Amino acid sequence: MKIALIAHDRKKDDLIQFVIAYQPILMENSLYATGTTGQRIIDETGLQVHKFRSGPLGGDQQIGSMIAQDDMDMIIFFRDPLTAQPHEPDVTALIRLCDVYNIPLATNMGTAEVLLKGLKEGFVDWRLIRERRG
Numbered sequence: 001m002k003i004a005l006i007a008h009d010r011k012k013d014d015l016i017q018f019v020i021a022y023q024p025i026l027m028e029n030s031l032y033a034t035g036t037t038g039q040r041i042i043d044e045t046g047l048q049v050h051k052f053r054s055g056p057l058g059g060d061q062q063i064g065s066m067i068a069q070d071d072m073d074m075i076i077f078f079r080d081p082l083t084a085q086p087h088e089p090d091v092t093a094l095i096r097l098c099d100v101y102n103i104p105l106a107t108n109m110g111t112a113e114v115l116l117k118g119l120k121e122g123f124v125d126w127r128l129i130r131e132r133r134g
């Protein structure tokens with residue numbers, strides 16, 4: 001499965017803790033991230049992560065592009081709901097595309113735990129067996 005990990009600045013510490021806690025599940029999958037988030041995951045966990053551009057420089061849109069190509073299976077995006085983001089339209093667009101393509105999306109740690117436990121139990125296996133859209 002392809003999983004994207006994204007966190008706004010004030011949520012990055014939480015995401016790192018989350019990634020450490022769920023490393024056994026995450027390491028069995030292909031990980032993608034926006035630039036700064038990805039670098040922190042690499043530095044602090046040693047996991048392999050494909051890094052896109054930083055979020056404000058287009059990283060959210062690059063991940064959105066993968067969703068639109070049916071090439072991304074899950075998004076874990078620890079949003080900061082209390083801080084205005086210069087690239088808020090990109091954030092909204094990414095979340096919207098998850099809804100367009102029915103991609104499992106967690107925007108906080110509580111939901112992210114449920115998603116990864118569900119992934120381990122096979123609840124997301126439909127992503128592997130579905131017909132690829134052209």
Ligand SMILES: O=C(CO)COP(=O)(O)O
Nearest residue numbers: 034035036037054055056
């Ligand atoms: O801004 C972000 C998501 O909207 C995250 O980007 P960075 O991981 O580059 O900080």
